[in-house]
Every structure is written in structure tokens, then in C-alpha cells.
Amino acid sequence: MGKRISFEEEKCTNCNLCSMYCSLNFTRNGVYEYRPSIARIRVSQNDDDTRYVAHVCLQCESPACMEACPVDAISKDQATGIVSIDEEECTGCESCIDACEFDCVFMVGGVAVKCEVCDDPLCVKACAVKALELVDDDDVKDQELLYREVGL
Amino acid sequence: MYGWMGTILRVDLSSGKIEREPLDENLAREYVGGRGLGMKILYDELNPGCDPLSPENILIFANGPLTLTGALSSGRYMVITKSPLTGTICSSNSGGYFPAAFKTAGYDAIVLKGKSEKPVYLWIDDDHVELRAAGAIWGKDTREADRAIKRETHKDARVACIGPAGENLVRFAAIINDASRAAARSGVGAVMGSKNLKGIAIRGTKGVRVHDPEELLRATVVADHIKKTELGEAFGEFGTPLFVDIMNANNIMPTENFREGFFEDGDEINGAEIIDRTLLRAKSCYACCINCGRNTKIPEGSKYSGRGDGPEYETCFSLGSNILVGDLDALTKMNYICNELGMDTMDAGCTVSAIMELFEEGLLNEEDIGFPMKWGDADNTIRLLEMIGHAEGFGKEAGKGGYYLAGKCGRPELFMGSKGQGFAGYHPRGMIGQALIYATSPEGGNHTTGNTIQPEINGIPEPMDPLTGKGKPALAIMRQDESAIVEACGLCVFPYMLIETGIEILAEYYTAVTGKYYTEWDIRKMGERIFNLERALNHKIGFTGKDDTLPRRMTEEPHTEGIGEGNVVHLDELLKEYYELRGWTPDGVPSEEKLAELGIS
Incomplete structure (x- = not known):
């Protein structure tokens, strides 16, 4: 059983509240900041401004990012299915970013970061159109397809 | 901070x-x-x-x-x-x-x-x-x-x-x-x-520090609340062109240079028609859940072509009903042209409607313009808009604004606006509170320095007769101060003007963001300070109550039929009460006492 954040394209309006609220989790020294540039979920749009896609890690069965990491900083928890990055170990080589065909790994302050699924995800709470959901679900085909198809 | x-x-x-x-x-x-x-x-x-x-x-x-x-x-x-x-x-x-x-x-x-x-x-x-x-x-x-x-x-x-x-x-x-x-x-x-x-x-890659994010998360609860209200839901679905139906139903959709308040082709240019014909998808601004934005495309096979955003309601009125264009494709094309050339669709429309009336009156003719400008002529309007944006021929004169042009023709009162800026799409004769806001706004006829749609038209929080002046000076003051503080905070007026507790909620957000306790009263006071500062600065430039005017069409020519038939704006009485309540001098200037009370120096 894998926990992950699911995304429904139809509902998204590109408001970016998910990124804003996600970033609150990564605040340091007790100072809370809305800082979309460090978020683990990012919305991209096509040139036409007709498609909006929130990129958020699918917690893949066999993660390409993990395979690609030369220093074994990425691991998958067998119990929860969640793929996480050890920021201390990460050297910032960006191999994982190149490897992730879904564009769900991001560079922040010289290290790679990705969604590691919070207990009570703020992105889901903040999404007023309910395009995001916390699910126990291994069936990621639709979302994979979306990321591949859009290629944003 | x-x-x-x-x-x-x-x-x-x-x-x-x-x-x-x-x-x-x-x-x-x-x-x-x-x-x-x-x-x-x-x-x-x-x-x-x-x-x-x-x-x-x-x-x-x-x-x-x-x-x-x-x-x-x-x-x-x-x-x-x-x-x-x-x-x-x-x-x-x-x-x-x-x-x-x-x-x-x-x-x-x-x-x-x-x-x-x-x-x-x-x-x-x-x-x-x-x-x-x-x-x-x-x-x-x-x-x-x-x-x-x-x-x-x-x-x-x-x-x-x-x-x-x-x-x-x-x-x-x-x-x-x-x-x-x-x-x-x-x-x-x-x-x-x-x-x-x-x-x-x-x-930008930096962060915005806030004091209490948990309190701010409550915004999503409020968002849910807004989306569940009738108007909130309709806004998301139809965008601002939803107002075409509301204004038409209330006989306040400005039509034919504000001669009338009902446009018979309203159904051709409303929110539902946009969904049927041109909408590609609804979209939001950053950090907003309402998604009133319209991403549109003129369909294949139309006489016109193009893609972009909108039109918004204000354009449906200014380049639609007000010039008698009931063709969504043409209206959408005009909207794209204004966006691409970078000009305001509202004043473009109020200028065009003045030109059409001046043309009808024989005060402008084909030789002046280069072609006729008759009511409802979408194609010549498109030509004119392009000439304005590129400052070509008559477009150069028209680009100085409708008030200038009407004045040059000896009929300044045929420009529908205040202080030289065109009105928004809410007919003053059918919304007396809005009429007063237009007249007293520090920046002329506009709807973002205050609007009274909720109380006067939608009856929120309590129904008010839109056709009388009773209670309107106080209402105008309240709405003007509210919009001043909303725009000072860096927010959109929609949700705060949409729900009756908007300013109370704003005070809670203000407290949560800044970490200093603000009451609703404090927030309103800041709005009042800003509005008074604007009037005081206008006074330094040379503006007084003498400039708080409306065209004769609003004060002397009555609504001819439907809701509000026979109604005009009794502006002088309204202004007198308004200045008193504001604590200004009888000629509409913020008094020394008022400025001192608000700490403006």
C-alpha cells in the first residue's frame, strides 16, 4: 500500500496555493514563510495556458531517481512506500532530476528535494478546488500518463 | 517585519x-x-x-x-x-x-x-x-x-x-x-x-514571512464557504460576465452610451455564451481559489480570429451593450486588440460610445474619422481601436480620451464618466450609491474605488433600495474605505466585497500575517486614512468638490422604462450629506480636523 498525493488536472486552476502551503513545512528557525520556490509540489503551465499540471512525486515502485543516485542518498521505505532523499548525503549532482521522467524532483539550495508525503499534507488542505488528494493507492498510471503526455 | x-x-x-x-x-x-x-x-x-x-x-x-x-x-x-x-x-x-x-x-x-x-x-x-x-x-x-x-x-x-x-x-x-x-x-x-x-x-525566489500560518489556513475554510454561496459558485463557473445577466435583470446594464439600462442582446455576450462558444478553460490568479479568469479562443469559421483572455464583464458592457454590439466573437476580438495594444477596454469603450453619439448628432462625421461610426458597427470599432493604439489618423485624437473629444465637439456631457474617466458597467441612475461613488472617487468613474453591488443589487448583508438616496452617503463611504484597505493590503476586492463579513475576515488575516492585533475597526480606519489622503493629494493638485460631478444624463434625463423608470440621481443632496459624514468642508475638501484626526501630515 503506497501513500501519495494524487492530482486531477481537470480541477486545477493554476492558483499555486499548494506550493505556497507546502513551503511552510520547510521553514527553519521557527520563521514561517510562504516560499513557492522551495516547494516540493510545483504547478507548471503550457505555452497556450490551457493545461496546468501539479508535479508531485508518485513514490514509484522502482524509483528511477533512486537508481540514478551515485551516493545512495535516496531510499524507499518498504512499509510506507515513500521515497525519500537524505539531504545530508545529497551532493547536488542532479542525476535524480535528470532521471525522473515526471519532473517531480527539484533543486533547492544545492540539494535535491521531492515530496515525501506529510502526515496531514498542507497542499491538500489548501487546495480549494480539491484537485489534490492524499491516497493509499499504488495505481499511478493515469498520473504517469499525464506527466508523460504533458511534458511540462 | x-x-x-x-x-x-x-x-x-x-x-x-x-x-x-x-x-x-x-x-x-x-x-x-x-x-x-x-x-x-x-x-x-x-x-x-x-x-x-x-x-x-x-x-x-x-x-x-x-x-x-x-x-x-x-x-x-x-x-x-x-x-x-x-x-x-x-x-x-x-x-x-x-x-x-x-x-x-x-x-x-x-x-x-x-x-x-x-x-x-x-x-x-x-x-x-x-x-x-x-x-x-x-x-x-x-x-x-x-x-x-x-x-x-x-x-x-x-x-x-x-x-x-x-x-x-x-x-x-x-x-x-x-x-x-x-x-x-x-x-x-x-x-x-x-x-x-x-x-x-x-x-523571485524569496519567501513571505508570516506570523501565524495556522490561522491563515482557515482561509481555505472561508474559500469553501465562498464557493458554496450562490454568487461565489456562479463566479467560478461564469466568471465576471455573469454580471451581464444580473445587471440586465436589474435594468442597470449601460446601453447605447448609458441612454438605457437594458441590452436586448445580453444573452449573446453573457457568461453562459462564453462557456458555449469561446471558453478554453477557467483560470485563477496566483493564490486565489475563485478562478474567475477566462482563457478563450474565437472559434474556427468565425469572421474574426484570435485567442487570449476574456472578455471580463466590464468589457461586455463597454465594447458590447454600450455600443450596441451583441456579437461575442466581435467583442472578444476587440478585447484581444485592447490587450495586445495595451489599453483599457473600459475607457476605450466609453470613448467609442461617445464617438458614436457625436456621430449620430452630426458633431463628428466621416471626414473627421475616415469612416462612419454608427451604433453597433463592430468592424469600424475594430478599425478605430487599432488606429487609437497605433496613434494613426483620427485615432490620435480619440486616444486623448472621450472626455477630451466630446469637449472639443462642444458637448463634454456626452462622455459618460466622471473627472474624465469612463464609468464602469453599473448604471448610475439605477444604483444611486454607485452613482455617488463615481462622483466622489478620487480617480473618476470607476468601480474599484468602491462598489455597491452587494447591498444595492444582491441585498447583502441587507437589501437596500438601489433607486433612492436614503443611506447612500454612508454606504458609499463604507465601501470606498473598504476598497482602499483591501487594495492597500495587496488583495483582490472580490471575496472581501462578496461576503458580508469580508472586512472582519480581513482583520483576522491582517493579525495573523503581521502578528499585531488588529480589529475590524482598526482596518476600516486605515481605509479611511488612505481615502482621505487621496482626496487631500487631489486637493493639492487643484481638485475640489466642484469636480465631483456626473454627466447631465444621470442627473436630468430619467430612465425611460423598466425598473427605475423616471429615476435620476439627485447628486447635490447626496454630496452635501456625504461631505458632512466624511468630515470635509462643504466644498468637498478634507478638513484640517479630519486630517489631524487621521494623522495625515
Whole structure:
């Protein structure tokens, strides 16, 4: 059983509240900041401004990012299915970013970061159109397809 | 400081000097940000008598302390300057994604002075700020310029720029951001053009500090609440063109240069028709859940072609009902042209409607214009709009605004506006509170310095008879002060004016963001301070109550049929009560006592 954040394209309006609220989790020294540039979920749009896609890690069965990491900083928890990055170990080589065909790994302050699924995800709470959901679900085909198809 | 970024960027376009100045905390406490802070800077630094299109004028971009926080609909910014259209001060606002980039780059405001010798654009990449040559981009429309500037800077940059209309100093030129959103009103784009500034591109990666994010998360609960209200739900579904139906049903949809309040082809240009015919998808501004934005395309097989955003309700009225165009494709085309050339659809429409009436009266003819301008002629309107934006032929005269043109023809009263700026799409004769707001607004006929749709039309919080003056001075004051504080906070007026507890909620957000306790009363008081400051600055420029006027059509020519038949605006009585309640002198100037009470000096 894998926990992950699911995304429904139809509902998204590109408001970016998910990124804003996600970033609150990564605040340091007790100072809370809305800082979309460090978020683990990012919305991209096509040139036409007709498609909006929130990129958020699918917690893949066999993660390409993990395979690609030369220093074994990425691991998958067998119990929860969640793929996480050890920021201390990460050297910032960006191999994982190149490897992730879904564009769900991001560079922040010289290290790679990705969604590691919070207990009570703020992105889901903040999404007023309910395009995001916390699910126990291994069936990621639709979302994979979306990321591949859009290629944003 | 929580909420504010703490830095004002100052750019002298004449010398190329760029400076950073720490934000004065006392100033921020009293005038908040956005429209308030910008207006205070103008109050302190502007030569009131300056020509708005001279290097002496000051152009200010500002966001607010609540911009890009969890507060509802917080993706807005404001442009504050002295208007070349009205000669008054003005604050024009816009949403989209540019405001988020602006704030996260680390600035509360950008103050631009002087005039660049050659065309330039300003590139801000967080702390890196530079002026770059814009010679190759000058002349491009806003869509092309947006793309070109992004190519030269960064793919994640967000751009606000002017089109040919701004370059040609069209008095109602807009500043367009994200290629589709407009800080449209009062000719702010012409001021930018007069400074040889083509655009501002910003990439921001910093964070906005807030005191209590958990309290702000409650915004999503409020968002749910808004979306569940009848109007909130309809807004998301139909966008602002939803108002076509509401205004038509209440006989206040301005039609034929405000002769009437009902447009028989309303169903051809309303929100439902847009969904059926042109809508590609609904979209939001950054940090907003309402998604009233319309991404549209004129369908294949139409006489017209193009794609872009909108039209918004205000365009459905100004270039639709008010000039008797009931063809959505034509209306959408006009909207795209205005966006691409960078001009305000509202004043473009109010200018065209005045031209059509002057043409009908024989005061303008084919020789003057180059072609006839009859009611409902969409194709010649399209021709004229292009001539205005490019300053060609008669377009050069029309680009000076409808009030100028009507005055030149000896009939200034045929321009439907106040202080030289066209009205918004709410007929004054059928909404007496709105009429008073138009007359007393520091920036002329507009709906963002206060609107009374909720109480007068939708009966929220309590029904008010829209056709009488009873209680309207107090209502106008309340709504004006509310919009001043909402725009000073860097927010969109929609949710705060939509729900009856809007200002109470705003006080809670303000407290949560800044970490200092503010009551609803405090918030309202700040709004009052800002509004009075605007009137005081206008007075320095030379405006008094004598300029708080409405065209004769509103005060002497009654509504001919339907709801409000026989109604006119009794402006003089309303103004008397309004000035008294405001604590101003009988000639409409904020009194010494009032200014002292509000701490304005």
C-alpha cells in the first residue's frame, strides 16, 4: 500500500496555493514563510495556458531517481512506500532530476528535494478546488500518463 | 517585519541609478502597502502641478503585506501615479502571476522617476537589478514583448509591459502583465511609455514571512464557504460576465452610451455564451481559489480570429451593450486588440460610445474619422481601436480620451464618466450609491474605488433600495474605505466585497500575517486614512468638490422604462450629506480636523 498525493488536472486552476502551503513545512528557525520556490509540489503551465499540471512525486515502485543516485542518498521505505532523499548525503549532482521522467524532483539550495508525503499534507488542505488528494493507492498510471503526455 | 518584505526599490530612469531603501515601519503601519503606501510616497514626493506625462511624474508599483500569503485572493499588485487621463492621482490594480514574482523578489514597492533617454526595461532577479536596452522590443505588442523579454531574461520571469498604446501615450493605455492581465485604468501605461520604460521583468525566489500560518489556513475554510454561496459558485463557473445577466435583470446594464439600462442582446455576450462558444478553460490568479479568469479562443469559421483572455464583464458592457454590439466573437476580438495594444477596454469603450453619439448628432462625421461610426458597427470599432493604439489618423485624437473629444465637439456631457474617466458597467441612475461613488472617487468613474453591488443589487448583508438616496452617503463611504484597505493590503476586492463579513475576515488575516492585533475597526480606519489622503493629494493638485460631478444624463434625463423608470440621481443632496459624514468642508475638501484626526501630515 503506497501513500501519495494524487492530482486531477481537470480541477486545477493554476492558483499555486499548494506550493505556497507546502513551503511552510520547510521553514527553519521557527520563521514561517510562504516560499513557492522551495516547494516540493510545483504547478507548471503550457505555452497556450490551457493545461496546468501539479508535479508531485508518485513514490514509484522502482524509483528511477533512486537508481540514478551515485551516493545512495535516496531510499524507499518498504512499509510506507515513500521515497525519500537524505539531504545530508545529497551532493547536488542532479542525476535524480535528470532521471525522473515526471519532473517531480527539484533543486533547492544545492540539494535535491521531492515530496515525501506529510502526515496531514498542507497542499491538500489548501487546495480549494480539491484537485489534490492524499491516497493509499499504488495505481499511478493515469498520473504517469499525464506527466508523460504533458511534458511540462 | 512579517508580511512586508522590508525594501523599497528606487530607480531613477534619467540617471540609471538604482537604490534600495529600507521600508519605514511607521509608514507601513499607517499606510499599509499597495495603494496606501504608494499614495503616501506620491503625497510626499510628487510635484502636484506636474504634467503627468513629463519626467517629473512618479510611477510606483506596489504590492501589499498580505500579497502572496494565505489570505484569500492575495495575488494582486497596484500601480500608483498621477493620471494623464484625469489629472488626478490614481491606483490601477492587476492580478495574474507577476505580483507573486514581484513580492518574492523581495520588494514592497518599486518607485520609478525621471525618463530614460532610450527605451529600456527593468530586469529584477531577486537582488540583481538592471536596466536593459529595449530598442528591439519597442513597438511590439504586449504578447510579443512578454515573450521576447522572457527569452532575454529567464523562463520563470514574470513580465509587466506596455504595448504600442502606452508607447504612443494613449491617455487610457494599460500596463499588461502575464500577457493577459491589466492594470488597466487611468492611463498608467502612458506614464510608463512617457518614461521610455517598456516593461518590468521579475523573478523571485524569496519567501513571505508570516506570523501565524495556522490561522491563515482557515482561509481555505472561508474559500469553501465562498464557493458554496450562490454568487461565489456562479463566479467560478461564469466568471465576471455573469454580471451581464444580473445587471440586465436589474435594468442597470449601460446601453447605447448609458441612454438605457437594458441590452436586448445580453444573452449573446453573457457568461453562459462564453462557456458555449469561446471558453478554453477557467483560470485563477496566483493564490486565489475563485478562478474567475477566462482563457478563450474565437472559434474556427468565425469572421474574426484570435485567442487570449476574456472578455471580463466590464468589457461586455463597454465594447458590447454600450455600443450596441451583441456579437461575442466581435467583442472578444476587440478585447484581444485592447490587450495586445495595451489599453483599457473600459475607457476605450466609453470613448467609442461617445464617438458614436457625436456621430449620430452630426458633431463628428466621416471626414473627421475616415469612416462612419454608427451604433453597433463592430468592424469600424475594430478599425478605430487599432488606429487609437497605433496613434494613426483620427485615432490620435480619440486616444486623448472621450472626455477630451466630446469637449472639443462642444458637448463634454456626452462622455459618460466622471473627472474624465469612463464609468464602469453599473448604471448610475439605477444604483444611486454607485452613482455617488463615481462622483466622489478620487480617480473618476470607476468601480474599484468602491462598489455597491452587494447591498444595492444582491441585498447583502441587507437589501437596500438601489433607486433612492436614503443611506447612500454612508454606504458609499463604507465601501470606498473598504476598497482602499483591501487594495492597500495587496488583495483582490472580490471575496472581501462578496461576503458580508469580508472586512472582519480581513482583520483576522491582517493579525495573523503581521502578528499585531488588529480589529475590524482598526482596518476600516486605515481605509479611511488612505481615502482621505487621496482626496487631500487631489486637493493639492487643484481638485475640489466642484469636480465631483456626473454627466447631465444621470442627473436630468430619467430612465425611460423598466425598473427605475423616471429615476435620476439627485447628486447635490447626496454630496452635501456625504461631505458632512466624511468630515470635509462643504466644498468637498478634507478638513484640517479630519486630517489631524487621521494623522495625515
